[in-house]
Amino acid sequence: MNWILENSGTLLDETLVHLELSIPPVILSFILSVPIGWVANRFRWSRAVLLTVAGLFYAIPSLPLLLVLPTLIGTSLASPVNLVIALTLYGMALMVRSTADALAEVDADVRQSATAVGFSAWQRFWQVEFPLAGPVLLAGLRVVVVSTVSLVTIGGVLGINGLGLAFTDGLQRSIIAEIVAGIVLVVVIALVLDGLLVLLGRALMPWQRSTREPSKRALRKVVAVS
Amino acid sequence: MNFFSQAFAFLLAPSNWASTAINPIGTRLVEHLWYTLIALVITAVIAIPIGFAIGHSGRGRGLAVALSGGARALPTLGVISLLALLIGLGLRAPIVALVILAIPSVLAGAYTGFDAVDRRTIDAARAVGMTEWQIVTQVEIPLGLPLLIGGLRAGALQIVATATLAAYVGEGGLGTFIFLGIGNNDFVTALAGSILIIVLAIVLEILFSLLQRLVVPAGVRAGRAKNDRPGATRTRAAVGSPLQEGSK
Numbered sequence: 001m002n003w004i005l006e007n008s009g010t011l012l013d014e015t016l017v018h019l020e021l022s023i024p025p026v027i028l029s030f031i032l033s034v035p036i037g038w039v040a041n042r043f044r045w046s047r048a049v050l051l052t053v054a055g056l057f058y059a060i061p062s063l064p065l066l067l068v069l070p071t072l073i074g075t076s077l078a079s080p081v082n083l084v085i086a087l088t089l090y091g092m093a094l095m096v097r098s099t100a101d102a103l104a105e106v107d108a109d110v111r112q113s114a115t116a117v118g119f120s121a122w123q124r125f126w127q128v129e130f131p132l133a134g135p136v137l138l139a140g141l142r143v144v145v146v147s148t149v150s151l152v153t154i155g156g157v158l159g160i161n162g163l164g165l166a167f168t169d170g171l172q173r174s175i176i177a178e179i180v181a182g183i184v185l186v187v188v189i190a191l192v193l194d195g196l197l198v199l200l201g202r203a204l205m206p207w208q209r210s211t212r213e214p215s216k217r218a219l220r221k222v223v224a225v226s
Numbered sequence: 227m228n229f230f231s232q233a234f235a236f237l238l239a240p241s242n243w244a245s246t247a248i249n250p251i252g253t254r255l256v257e258h259l260w261y262t263l264i265a266l267v268i269t270a271v272i273a274i275p276i277g278f279a280i281g282h283s284g285r286g287r288g289l290a291v292a293l294s295g296g297a298r299a300l301p302t303l304g305v306i307s308l309l310a311l312l313i314g315l316g317l318r319a320p321i322v323a324l325v326i327l328a329i330p331s332v333l334a335g336a337y338t339g340f341d342a343v344d345r346r347t348i349d350a351a352r353a354v355g356m357t358e359w360q361i362v363t364q365v366e367i368p369l370g371l372p373l374l375i376g377g378l379r380a381g382a383l384q385i386v387a388t389a390t391l392a393a394y395v396g397e398g399g400l401g402t403f404i405f406l407g408i409g410n411n412d413f414v415t416a417l418a419g420s421i422l423i424i425v426l427a428i429v430l431e432i433l434f435s436l437l438q439r440l441v442v443p444a445g446v447r448a449g450r451a452k453n454d455r456p457g458a459t460r461t462r463a464a465v466g467s468p469l470q471e472g473s474k
Contacts, residue, residue: 061387064420190299
């Protein structure tokens, strides 16, 4: 406990850097996944191909990916950019599937009605399909946030700042308090960001409170896959 | 790209596979697979019965969901470091960490498998006089098997990835090459280790996805082929639509 009080400055600094590293991959992976997920959902063949690629990508362990990426894209090993790109790729691996599933869940009758009353394909996507896919998209994004926050710590092995340093430093110097503080802070950041997403979802999708939840089947898919 | 050719040269050099090498690749690979197998078996023995119990009784599902959500937030590196300090360096700390981290996936696979079974199927099984035990073993387990294998697949991947960190607390496995490489500023060795682990993980993923397809019960597969018709599910307007015999 004393150790934590004496080093609260370092921990606070690591926490802030951790946040800075966690948020960009989540936003980037969401933005990039929407078009890819749309393509995946659009054609039968593209669904099979894109979802298989995403699945295999998600299978790649994080530390080896962090070591292979610099050779491919020319970043330096200890660069935060390297970490952000790797985490964006992981986020996309999860989000592309969620987006495809979310769009597939939109009722075909609703889609046809929108076309019937004169929506263009573009309008129909943004005003009908995307909002209706919202709850499943949100469920996917929540998984991405939590796993990203936890994966940022792997950067510690390569000397990238963030709460991962609390683990490497704590192990080297045998300070249990430092490791425990690091774990607790990571979990707290993950839960806080997750909670913020839930609130954001309520603000953006007010109709959800009055109507039924998104189909359980779709949500279960999201949970089972991750 | 030069690094890649060097890394492949490292992987293909017979001297790096010979038992006289300091880190024979074959030995480290077998270690890695061995840790993965031990951890997966322990995880399965703990998580599957609990998952089945939750799935069958429907009790404790909220707790299981919260647990698997919370466990995803746990940083692997932190858990391994903490256990290494608490239990001491050696094989036990990484194995315990691997099991803790893989339990949620397998647990989720086990109970969502039961959850996904149509309630009417279970009611029907009860109605024809099956005992609860028969319902579990002959209806729920076979029907939930694909999702259970999915959970085991997620757990196994998690374990293979995390077993890399076993080398971080000094216990071998393929992570050895990565940590030796990082420590000695020998990027080629670290890259070679990374490539091996990535290939291993992808092979495992493919094997498990094939297995997942194989365990779908024959009855489910036959039924699905018939019912899985894309397109409108409503009955067509009567006008101009010929009466189709046998449909609906």
